[in-house]
Amino acid sequence: DTAVSQTPKYLVTQMGNDKSIKCEQNLGHDTMYWYKQDSKKFLKIMFSYNNKELIINETVPNRFSPKSPDKAHLNLHINSLELGDSAVYFCASSQGTGGPHEQFFGPGTRLTVL
Amino acid sequence: SQQGEEDPQALSIQEGENATMNCSYKTSINNLQWYRQNSGRGLVHLILIRSNEREKHSGRLRVTLDTSKKSSSLLITASRAADTASYFCATVPYTGGFKTIFGAGTRLFVKA
Numbered sequence: 001d002t003a004v005s006q007t008p009k010y011l012v013t014q015m016g017n018d019k020s021i022k023c024e025q026n027l028g029h030d031t032m033y034w035y036k037q038d039s040k041k042f043l044k045i046m047f048s049y050n051n052k053e054l055i056i057n058e059t060v061p062n063r064f065s066p067k068s069p070d071k072a073h074l075n076l077h078i079n080s081l082e083l084g085d086s087a088v089y090f091c092a093s094s095q096g097t098g099g100p101h102e103q104f105f106g107p108g109t110r111l112t113v114l
Numbered sequence: 115s116q117q118g119e120e121d122p123q124a125l126s127i128q129e130g131e132n133a134t135m136n137c138s139y140k141t142s143i144n145n146l147q148w149y150r151q152n153s154g155r156g157l158v159h160l161i162l163i164r165s166n167e168r169e170k171h172s173g174r175l176r177v178t179l180d181t182s183k184k185s186s187s188l189l190i191t192a193s194r195a196a197d198t199a200s201y202f203c204a205t206v207p208y209t210g211g212f213k214t215i216f217g218a219g220t221r222l223f224v225k226a
Binding site: 004031033035040041042043044045048050055056081087088092101102103105106107108 | 162200202214216218219
């Protein structure tokens, strides 16, 4: 049973297109995250939702918009894709209040913008 | 600015040897975590150490935390080829709420 799943695993698209990445967790966690990992493996948090409420919104272009329809899902929509958006995007989830505990990561979505 | 920074950036050892990775951070923390990432995969949580703890063990892993020096180390004993991966420290700033800040990672190569 996959704890945190993401679709698609690979996404190749042209500049200017709009795309979405979906994430689902079956762990019953309250908090979900989106991270971006660049080519140098540096992992940076983008957004976090706790009980469907946005709690972290880092300095990310407003072309990126997260949506959490329920506690188990956190999707990421990207408008007007740019070359610099090419990266691996990871979804993660965690349980507990008062700060993050162990985070469970999805397998990642490798986005390539041509 | 980046909170956690790992040292060394890359480490190559023989199977059976011990591997030590270090992490330094800049601000007060709530806890510090270590994660492993195998090539092409997501991160896997290894161990969490709270700011009031100094050492923690889990199997072949030993983590230390020195809050006065703002540093942590991860020791993997009797390494195996399967330990080949990138290792990241992640800090939760004391006032950071749910924000976790990851370092750039140490790439460990264990030669059989």
